[in-house]
Amino acid sequence: MPANILLVEDEPAIQELIAFNLQQAGHHVVRADSAEAGMMVVKNALPDLILLDWMLPGMSGIEFAKRIRADERTRQVPVIMLTARSEESDKISGLENGADDFITKPFSPRELQARIKAVLRRRAPQMTDDLVQVKGLSLDPATHRVAGNGAPIDLGPTEFRLLHFFMTHPERVHSRAQLLDHVWGDHVFVEERTVDVHIRRLRSALEATAHDALIQTVRGTGYRLSAQ
Numbered sequence: 001m002p003a004n005i006l007l008v009e010d011e012p013a014i015q016e017l018i019a020f021n022l023q024q025a026g027h028h029v030v031r032a033d034s035a036e037a038g039m040m041v042v043k044n045a046l047p048d049l050i051l052l053d054w055m056l057p058g059m060s061g062i063e064f065a066k067r068i069r070a071d072e073r074t075r076q077v078p079v080i081m082l083t084a085r086s087e088e089s090d091k092i093s094g095l096e097n098g099a100d101d102f103i104t105k106p107f108s109p110r111e112l113q114a115r116i117k118a119v120l121r122r123r124a125p126q127m128t129d130d131l132v133q134v135k136g137l138s139l140d141p142a143t144h145r146v147a148g149n150g151a152p153i154d155l156g157p158t159e160f161r162l163l164h165f166f167m168t169h170p171e172r173v174h175s176r177a178q179l180l181d182h183v184w185g186d187h188v189f190v191e192e193r194t195v196d197v198h199i200r201r202l203r204s205a206l207e208a209t210a211h212d213a214l215i216q217t218v219r220g221t222g223y224r225l226s227a228q
Contacts, residue, residue, distance in 0.1 A: 004030070004049075006051070008061070010034060010055075015031055019031060021109040025113055035060065035061065036059060039067070045185065046185070047077060048077075049127075050079045050080070052065060052082065053081075054085060061094075065081070065094070066097050069097070078119045083105065132164065134170060136209070137209070146160065153205055165182055166224070169225070170227035173224045213226075
């Protein structure tokens with residue numbers, strides 16, 4: 001599934017090459033040539049993943065990663081560090097300071113794509129094309145099809161994204177604000193009660209196969225999908 005990727009890289013040739021390969025793979029790429037510029041991008045809208053060069057002018061990549069992890073709004077954004085450093089101690093330092101993975105320069109486009117896919121599957125599974133199944137309910141992001149006990153279920157685009165997020169994060173309770181951030185995007189300004197409207201639509205669509213009960217209301221907190 002295409003992801004919104006922030007690429008923080010100060011070397012123009014490397015930035016251009018990486019951005020080209022990511023775009024060829026279908027991703028949307030926002031570029032920044034410094035950590036400070038990257039921070040401004042993140043402030044305006046959360047990316048799905050950050051590709052971060054270790055050696056940057058001004059603020060280092062390590063410091064950028066530490067700030068991302070220290071902020072509740074951004075701490076869940078996956079970070080892959082790009083580095084010419086290959087020493088084990090350097091990698092340990094990066095991982096301890098917020099990186100999810102490392103890619104040592106030079107690297108191939110195939111390796112980059114594989115690392116991105118692996119990190120997204122681990123940290124943001126709603127951004128992958130993997131088939132998801134919960135208690136007879138199946139969702140295929142690649143074909144945009146949903147079925148309950150084998151019977152097709154018709155969902156609108158927002159209800160599809162909402163269900164995908166729930167199914168890839170079963171048993172976790174999410175507030176309306178969190179659902180807005182993850183499903184609508186934190187740069188979209190809509191009322192929290194909008195979530196309730198789409199929850200009702202989603203439950204209505206799931207009624208035919210009796211899967212509506214999977215979407216539970218947690219009083220005073222938000223919603224969760226029960227896999228029990």
